[in-house]
Amino acid sequence: MLSEFNLFGVFIAPIAVYAIVAIPVTLLVRFLLWRTGALEWFWHVALFEVALYVSVVCLLVLYV
Incomplete structure (x- = not known):
């Protein structure tokens, strides 16, 4: 974790x-x-992109 x-x-x-x-x-x-x-599989692409961004931020916080 960064300071x-x-x-x-x-x-x-x-x-x-x-x-x-x-x-x-x-x-x-x-x-x-x-x-x-694979992006066409999702019903609401904008909602998926927000969820993807939040997931990436969470993974960065956990593993960096």
């Missing part, structure tokens, strides 16, 4: 860093799902 992140003298909470890092990871997974056609 506070120092950005030019301003301390940023670790959850903000995890949230920012999760954006490109989520976009990569979403792109892979779109290329394989």
Whole structure:
């Protein structure tokens, strides 16, 4: 788990860093799902993308 992140003298909470890092990871997974056609399996794609983002943030918090 990260401690506070120092950005030019301003301390940023670790959850903000995890949230920012999760954006490109989520976009990569979403792109892979779109290329394989698996994204069409979901009834509400936007809801799935939000759930995917939250899952990625949770996994980053747990394992980084």
